[in-house]
Amino acid sequence: MRDAPSLPVRALAGLGGAVLGLLAMIGRVTLFALSFFRHLLTPPFYGREFVVALGSIGWLSLPVVGMTAFFTGGALALQIYAGGSRFDAQAVVPQIVALGMVRELGPVLVGLMIAARVTSSIAAEIATMKVTEQIDALVTLSTHPMKYLTVPRVLAGLIVVPLLVGLGDVIGILGGFTVGVKSLGFNPAVYIRNTWDFLEPLDVISSLVKGVAFGFISTLMGCYAGMRSGRGAQGVGEATKSSVESASVLILTANFILTGVFFSV
Amino acid sequence: MIQLENLQKSFGPHKVLAGVDLTVPQGRSMVIIGGSGSGKSVLLKCILGLETPDGGRILVDGQDATKGDRDAFLARFGMLFQGAALFDSLPVWQNVAFRLLRGALKRPKAEAREIAIEKLRRVGLSPDVADKFPAELSGGMQKRVGLARAIAAEPQIIFFDEPTTGLDPIMAGVIDDLIREITAEMGATALTITHDMGSVRAIADEVAMLHGGKIRWSGPVAELDASGDPYVEQFITGSATGPIAALR
Numbered sequence: 270m271r272d273a274p275s276l277p278v279r280a281l282a283g284l285g286g287a288v289l290g291l292l293a294m295i296g297r298v299t300l301f302a303l304s305f306f307r308h309l310l311t312p313p314f315y316g317r318e319f320v321v322a323l324g325s326i327g328w329l330s331l332p333v334v335g336m337t338a339f340f341t342g343g344a345l346a347l348q349i350y351a352g353g354s355r356f357d358a359q360a361v362v363p364q365i366v367a368l369g370m371v372r373e374l375g376p377v378l379v380g381l382m383i384a385a386r387v388t389s390s391i392a393a394e395i396a397t398m399k400v401t402e403q404i405d406a407l408v409t410l411s412t413h414p415m416k417y418l419t420v421p422r423v424l425a426g427l428i429v430v431p432l433l434v435g436l437g438d439v440i441g442i443l444g445g446f447t448v449g450v451k452s453l454g455f456n457p458a459v460y461i462r463n464t465w466d467f468l469e470p471l472d473v474i475s476s477l478v479k480g481v482a483f484g485f486i487s488t489l490m491g492c493y494a495g496m497r498s499g500r501g502a503q504g505v506g507e508a509t510k511s512s513v514e515s516a517s518v519l520i521l522t523a524n525f526i527l528t529g530v531f532f533s534v
Numbered sequence: 535m536i537q538l539e540n541l542q543k544s545f546g547p548h549k550v551l552a553g554v555d556l557t558v559p560q561g562r563s564m565v566i567i568g569g570s571g572s573g574k575s576v577l578l579k580c581i582l583g584l585e586t587p588d589g590g591r592i593l594v595d596g597q598d599a600t601k602g603d604r605d606a607f608l609a610r611f612g613m614l615f616q617g618a619a620l621f622d623s624l625p626v627w628q629n630v631a632f633r634l635l636r637g638a639l640k641r642p643k644a645e646a647r648e649i650a651i652e653k654l655r656r657v658g659l660s661p662d663v664a665d666k667f668p669a670e671l672s673g674g675m676q677k678r679v680g681l682a683r684a685i686a687a688e689p690q691i692i693f694f695d696e697p698t699t700g701l702d703p704i705m706a707g708v709i710d711d712l713i714r715e716i717t718a719e720m721g722a723t724a725l726t727i728t729h730d731m732g733s734v735r736a737i738a739d740e741v742a743m744l745h746g747g748k749i750r751w752s753g754p755v756a757e758l759d760a761s762g763d764p765y766v767e768q769f770i771t772g773s774a775t776g777p778i779a780a781l782r
Contacts (some may be wrong), residue, residue: 313637321623397622398621398622401617402617402619403619403620404586404617406619408608409582409611409612410608410633411605411608411633411637412607412636412637436666502728511622
């Protein structure tokens with residue numbers, strides 16, 4: 270009889286198993302994404318489902334995105350003012366708020382809010398459909414689940430999340446403006462001019478590109494986790510949790526990579 | 535006609551279908567009986583392509599079901615799922631007319647709605663149900679809507695997965711009668727899986743028993759009680775003692 274493996278060997282085996290599991294998941298997600306593009310480019314298209322997805326991902330996310338951006342912009346203005354006063358740099362509040370919101374906080378916060386609100390909702394809905402055999406029913410009704418469920422949602426995410434990011438940027442700057450003018454004594458016209466003059470086209474472009482990437486990640490991961498859901502309520506719960514976890518981590522990773530691509534010196 | 539030849543399917547080490555041979559003649563109603571977990575649902579899913587068999591052949595009117603145009607193949611089928619599997623986000627009439635609102639069988643919306651209401655009427659539901667959502671209906675009503683959806687596109691072959699599970703005996707009888715009447719009216723080939731012996735006697739022309747991954751016995755429903763097979767006898771009498779192991 271062979272001896273039981275030693276602790277280091279077991280630890281190494283565990284690590285190897287985890288790495289293999291991660292690689293397998295990356296492979297499955299990549300295949301899922303490729304399948305999305307293949308189905309996106311071939312008919313039939315489900316216009317009604319696309320319009321519904323636009324509404325639920327875009328329109329219904331406006332309140333949470335708007336409030337998050339506004340209060341973050343306001344808090345950012347207070348922090349920069351307080352921090353800047355240590356080295357007599359309070360005047361840069363409009364510029365830093367604009368730069369911080371447009372380049373970084375706007376896209377990331379909107380992305381994470383979409384992951385919390387939309388990814389979880391998509392994953393739970395599709396997972397429930399799977400558990401209750403609605404996905405099987407779609408197939409028997411000659412309707413491909415990828416075309417009917419995934420393509421409309423991911424396409425809507427690709428279109429609407431950059432718009433939400435753009436809006437979040439503006440509302441965030443508005444939050445900073447409100448705090449700057451009402452609490453910190455900035456002149457409104459000067460605040461707006463400093464914001465406008467300081468921002469460059471690349472700042473806005475990077476923000477919107479991040480929005481496209483985050484929209485794709487958040488909706489795709491929701492659909493992926495839902496489609497791969499296990500059985501029962503536990504399966505739906507696990508799918509929902511893993512969709513938000515993976516979307517959030519991927520959004521932050523993509524943000525780091527895109528920031529490097531746009532602004533590395 | 536549906537022919538299964540040496541159909542095999544395993545999940546990991548667990549062999550669910552271990553060489554199933556079965557023929558369902560055209561226009562006949564075949565009921566497959568068997569205990570929970572015996573592979574009845576997997577069998578249906580293999581025929582529909584929802585599961586990929588590990589081996590064997592599935593022939594529908596002589597054509598290999600795994601080859602050729604998938605949409606054209608599925609367009610010949612209707613299916614009533616165990617839990618009805620209605621789409622929560624769509625009103626009842628759009629569930630029923632799902633196939634008529636998109637794809638190759640697409641019709642104008644008003645016509646599709648009219649057909650849906652007609653099918654709802656056929657399964658004993660009034661037109662005012664059409665605009666409700668599935669969550670607003672009782673289990674029996676959901677089953678009827680599922681049945682209406684299964685027959686909406688006039689399929690040649692209809693599958694019924696545990697059609698009476700979870701229903702009270704009276705509603706189960708109503709569903710059984712509807713299945714019998716509708717399949718006879720349409721001249722459809724029907725394949726039902728159930729362990730409800732009341733349903734078996736109400737629906738079946740032919741019965742097959744699936745046990746241990748294989749068809750243990752098959753024959754006309756009239757011969758079921760005199761099958762001479764100890765497995766079938768234990769199953770139809772519901773006895774805890776016999777060759778089929780019962781967990782206590």
